[in-house]
Amino acid sequence: MLRNICRYHTQFGKAVWPFSFSHVKHVPSLLAQLQKAKYGSATTERKKFYETVSITQGEGGLFEINLDKRKLKTPSGKLFTVPNEALAIAVANEWDVQKDTLKFYTMHLTTLCNTALDNPTQRTKEQMISAALKFLETDTICYRVEEPPGLVELQTNEWDPVMNWIEQRYNVVIGSSASIMGPQISEETKETFHQHLNSFNFWSLTGLEFVINQLKSLVLSFALIDRHLNVEEAVLLSRLEEEYQIRSWGNVEWVHDYDMYELRARTAAGALFVHLSSEKTSVKKKILQD
Amino acid sequence: MKMAAVCSPLRVCRGILKEIRSAKGSGYRLSPVYQYVLQQFRRNQVTGAQLCRAQMESLHAAVSYRCLLSSTRLHLRLHLQYHARGEHTPQQAAALVGLRMPNQPGGKGWET
Numbered sequence: 346m347l348r349n350i351c352r353y354h355t356q357f358g359k360a361v362w363p364f365s366f367s368h369v370k371h372v373p374s375l376l377a378q379l380q381k382a383k384y385g386s387a388t389t390e391r392k393k394f395y396e397t398v399s400i401t402q403g404e405g406g407l408f409e410i411n412l413d414k415r416k417l418k419t420p421s422g423k424l425f426t427v428p429n430e431a432l433a434i435a436v437a438n439e440w441d442v443q444k445d446t447l448k449f450y451t452m453h454l455t456t457l458c459n460t461a462l463d464n465p466t467q468r469t470k471e472q473m474i475s476a477a478l479k480f481l482e483t484d485t486i487c488y489r490v491e492e493p494p495g496l497v498e499l500q501t502n503e504w505d506p507v508m509n510w511i512e513q514r515y516n517v518v519i520g521s522s523a524s525i526m527g528p529q530i531s532e533e534t535k536e537t538f539h540q541h542l543n544s545f546n547f548w549s550l551t552g553l554e555f556v557i558n559q560l561k562s563l564v565l566s567f568a569l570i571d572r573h574l575n576v577e578e579a580v581l582l583s584r585l586e587e588e589y590q591i592r593s594w595g596n597v598e599w600v601h602d603y604d605m606y607e608l609r610a611r612t613a614a615g616a617l618f619v620h621l622s623s624e625k626t627s628v629k630k631k632i633l634q635d
Numbered sequence: 636m637k638m639a640a641v642c643s644p645l646r647v648c649r650g651i652l653k654e655i656r657s658a659k660g661s662g663y664r665l666s667p668v669y670q671y672v673l674q675q676f677r678r679n680q681v682t683g684a685q686l687c688r689a690q691m692e693s694l695h696a697a698v699s700y701r702c703l704l705s706s707t708r709l710h711l712r713l714h715l716q717y718h719a720r721g722e723h724t725p726q727q728a729a730a731l732v733g734l735r736m737p738n739q740p741g742g743k744g745w746e747t
Contacts, residue, residue, distance in 0.1 A: 431696075435668065
């Protein structure tokens with residue numbers, strides 16, 4: 346019944362709409378409607394409602410995104426502000442390349458910024474650090490198999506160098522294990538990593554947590570953030586067993602490649618987010634001495 | 636530092652600009668991201684040190700950005716190719732077995 350009324354109204358234009366309020370349930374305010382509508386829902390897609398995207402610098406040196414004349418807001422209604430120009434430009438570009446419908450699953454940097462700004466689950470820095478340290482106990486790099494020999498060899502050749510690198514870099518002992526229990530992480534190791542993680546600010550920690558969850562490994566995330574690996578290498582090492590199986594049994598494009606590109610996109614977004622949130626740029630001019 | 640094959644700044648810059656062009660279409664040169672990328676690459680060109688850490692860091696960020704742009708493009712392409720078709724309409728489902736939907740000239744009883 347309600348559906349037929351709505352169809353009747355859309356057919357006969359907006360003029361009829363104001364007179365029919367008595368038939369309809371309470372309509373939320375226009376602003377709240379626009380806000381919910383901007384990000385769409387799980388089932389409906391949002392059409393592209395703007396032409397141009399630009400960035401402006403607002404108060405406190407924070408950058409804002411403008412879609413036509415309107416300022417971009419987070420899903421909870423706060424103003425979308427970014428502390429860094431490069432990140433703002435990258436987010437603006439994500440909105441700019443959308444065509445016809447908005448595909449939010451391709452806008453990874455926007456999603457990360459929204460999470461950092463809104464903090465919907467009210468995470469504190471302490472919670473994120475302890476979650477990351479807990480992940481070390483189930484780190485992918487630490488779990489080795491004993492058969493098939495091809496995979497054992499691959500794990501030794503590819504994962505051992507990264508393990509050696511992180512143990513040397515942070516002066517810790519992690520080790521790997523082939524049993525179900527996994528490696529035993531000592532308290533000193535946890536303390537070292539705790540101190541290191543404390544030096545990240547909230548935004549960088551949000552990005553780092555995202556990368557750890559994508560790669561399923563703290564060791565690989567640190568290797569990526571410390572620029573020891575690039576994104577493609579980190580993703581390859583994270584998916585080592587899958588790559589091994591693909592080599593034996595063949596590649597299925599709509600699963601393997603699909604997952605790989607999605608993982609690469611998310612990890613790249615996370616790494617870029619961490620780097621941009623923790624950088625300070627300055628130019629030092631030096632005089633050439635002859 | 637273990638870096639994959641193409642990590643010379645020129646190649647990375649070209650890669651990023653190509654991605655921007657294929658994502659945007661026309662008018663890509665006027666977009667802020669294009670200008671910003673070019674400006675950053677030019678700024679980091681001149682450095683006194685032989686192994687400049689800031690330069691390496693910027694290059695890593697640029698490689699990550701290129702990876703982000705190309706992976707989102709390829710992921711979207713695969714998604715639209717394989718996972719975005721949705722269900723068949725009744726007409727398409729009937730056509731699978733070589734049948735056609737019936738066509739009642741007056742419309743069905745409950746349709747307006």
